[in-house]
Amino acid sequence: AATHSKSYSITLLPGDGIGPEVISVAKSVLNLAGSLEGIEFRFKEMPMGGAALDSVGVPLPEETLAAARQSDAVLLGAIGGYKWDKNEKHLKPETGLLLLRQGLRVFANLRPATVLPQLADSSTLKREVAEGVDLMVVRELTGGIYFGKPRGFGTNEKGEEIAFNTEVYASYEVDRIARVAFETARKRHGKLCSVDKANVLEASMFWRKRVLAMASEYPDVELSHMYVDNAAMQLVRNPKQFDTIVTNNIFGDILSDEASMITGSIGMLPSASLGKSGPGLFEPIHGSAPDIAGQDKANPLATVLSAAMLLKYGLGEERAAKRIENAVMDALNRGFRTGDIHSAGNKLVGCKEMGEEVLKSADSQA
């Protein structure tokens, strides 16, 4: 038996819908990649989202947050489902996710959108537009209108009912996400596009000013600014023009999902949420897909690739991360596809079998 030079604690949050299935695959892949690299993982599975609402009555139990905080990294499956859609705000699965992000202070959400050559045909965009897309959205995750106060319901001077939220950013919040974005762009292709609505919103004018002020520290990064409506268009018109995009919480929510769909394979896309220190949160960008839950149909690769991001960005274990990425590519090259990315001439497999093929690929590269 291999002796483990390193040992990490990982909190697993399977969550709802297809969450448990994809987490189970990712766990096996982590174990194998770890053993090949002399890394031991101590996993702790905790309830979260709808599953926690059903079992404990809250979407993020205190014990779950405490466990997550004490671990070296957190891997989340997916949360939510029709069942809890009508719940009051504090009893929504989504609220659990927001509390988790806030509790872990993971302000920087990295969302790659890459079109793999093997899957370029899955995109609804023409092949020549989609092929070669490789961009990274750096989304601010713990500020802006998601968390801004005041928020709520009330009445105006005329006695009419109103509801309101506040988009607010403080200097340190813009600066820290801008820094992550500049550093990310520097490690990628040196191009950073900051997206805002500075022709209308004060919060965006401030954002633009602070991002611009940091640019002189990164002379090697080519900075541009784009209005959010134009960015939504340019992602459709010519997504290859983008390298790294940085934007606020709500624009990042919208644009990263748009970018992911442009790849045509959202079942493949991972994400990382990082703070200044402490454990990062890693999750596939897809949802809980309640309609196919428990049917062994889910694509586990987004979660497997999230585990790779966990190794790379969360633990600094680049070699183990690369192993997982290579194994995923190898399984795809050997023609295995889950339903969401299947096309003629390939081998249709379920969630578990896809996991086994990735394990085989990882093993054979040992």
Place this chain on the structure above:
Amino acid sequence: AATHSKSYSITLLPGDGIGPEVISVAKSVLNLAGSLEGIEFRFKEMPMGGAALDSVGVPLPEETLAAARQSDAVLLGAIGGYKWDKNEKHLKPETGLLLLRQGLRVFANLRPATVLPQLADSSTLKREVAEGVDLMVVRELTGGIYFGKPRGFGTNEKGEEIAFNTEVYASYEVDRIARVAFETARKRHGKLCSVDKANVLEASMFWRKRVLAMASEYPDVELSHMYVDNAAMQLVRNPKQFDTIVTNNIFGDILSDEASMITGSIGMLPSASLGKSGPGLFEPIHGSAPDIAGQDKANPLATVLSAAMLLKYGLGEERAAKRIENAVMDALNRGFRTGDIHSAGNKLVGCKEMGEEVLKSADSQA
């Protein structure tokens, strides 16, 4: 000479960049369509946007707003340009547009996104995904985060600089846009999708609740709700699933631009902004394109089709509107294309010539 049974006053706001060129074409087309239908137009051209900043020092002169208010309808070209991009907020061309919308109280912005069979190949989406797209975004235009207070700059309790905006909706604001949307859906294909972020924002929960409350008055309209991030994805995945979309000001800004780019021909897309009473505001959805201004390269058809919307929605002159729409289709069918929509086998023309071909088409159908 024909005697005119009807006479309308139209305020023309050419604005900046390609604005004057496309307005000039639309004016000729309106004149011809009017004379064929026994309608007289009295045009008044007023400065607005950057042009007004340069000549009068403000982006929306009082006289311009007054003229617009007193007329039967307003046709706008485009505003903005690099030249004024760094201006302070109250001296931005965009601020002029926001003041105009507010001043005319045009709370309902109708933005069709239609893929014409003749132009389906202009889309970056695969032909089978793009062809047949025919949707209408009904965007709330005078509320939400664009106008909400408090807004501005300040410091937080820790003395850090902050900037903030307020997303706020009152019941009457949601109700009146929802009503326009239900009525629009009823006249189209009977499907209405309300887009919000009700899993996170109180303003969206309120929006969803009020839209839902109106549904019982429209049993013939099939209402659905979608989160904005998902809507941004679904527009790329399968835009044909949408008929009418209703959403708030900022989400509408983003999604209508995304939808327009999906058609691949934003040089073709008009818009109408309507209030409860009083003149409507009609404008192409494209910008001022300063890089091609004055070069006779602009596509005037979006403005010509905006003039058709002006006739239909603004003045109730459906026959004259239909004449213009038919003339545009005929000019396209005869193979004329400006650069933005040109493809092999067609005839490349400039802005003026495209206008002349539309006039010929209108005349020959007289």
